Amino acid sequence: QVQLQESGPGLVKPSQTLSLTCTVSGGSINTSRFFWSWIRQPAGKGLEWIGHIYTSGSTKYSPSLKSRVTMSVDTSKNQFSLKLSSVTAADTAVYYCAREAIFGVVPRWFDPWGQGTLVTVSS
């Protein structure tokens, strides 16, 4: 079955750019049926959808993060990536990647999820 795994630095300095990659195994990222999402969760808090990317490179970002987010996809490596610029302590969270089912271009549900990776923003 499809599995997702996040990777990237666990510590990022304030004002710098957070960069994460999600590697998809057990299936191709190049599918018309799904989008690929990033979701984050600060410690002890709820879930926040960051945005998604399609295999074509088409993206949709959360309005609250849109000015700082860039997502990309590398179908040759079966990976997609997240960049979040100008980070502050408020961006400290566990970051999850997930496969996203859509209705039109609207997310319906997320499954499966990666195990998550903790990113701490601190000097």
Place this chain on the structure above:
Amino acid sequence: QSVLTQPPSVSAAPGQKVTISCSGSSSNIGNNYVSWYQQLPGTAPKLLISDNNKRPSGIPDRFSGSKSGTSATLGITGLQTGDEADYYCGTWDSSLSFVFGGGTKLTVL
């Protein structure tokens, strides 16, 4: 503060039934599919219910979902200690973002 409102906590005894509510508006639940996720301590969320009431393969029929108007409900019957977790609802919102509820912590007494 979440756009979708869930009770912070619910509890029930083993073997009993519990329901978790998720209240929204016509901007979100009222016009979009609702999904539910279970997050066991220290793990990633797991899809429990998709498209308001569909159980993915492998999810026991003890778990059920329903939607009426601008609210959705997750039901769990035959509670087990292993069901202790945080539960989140989620749906698309007209603010152009997918939104999650604040989460509900289930305690099996």
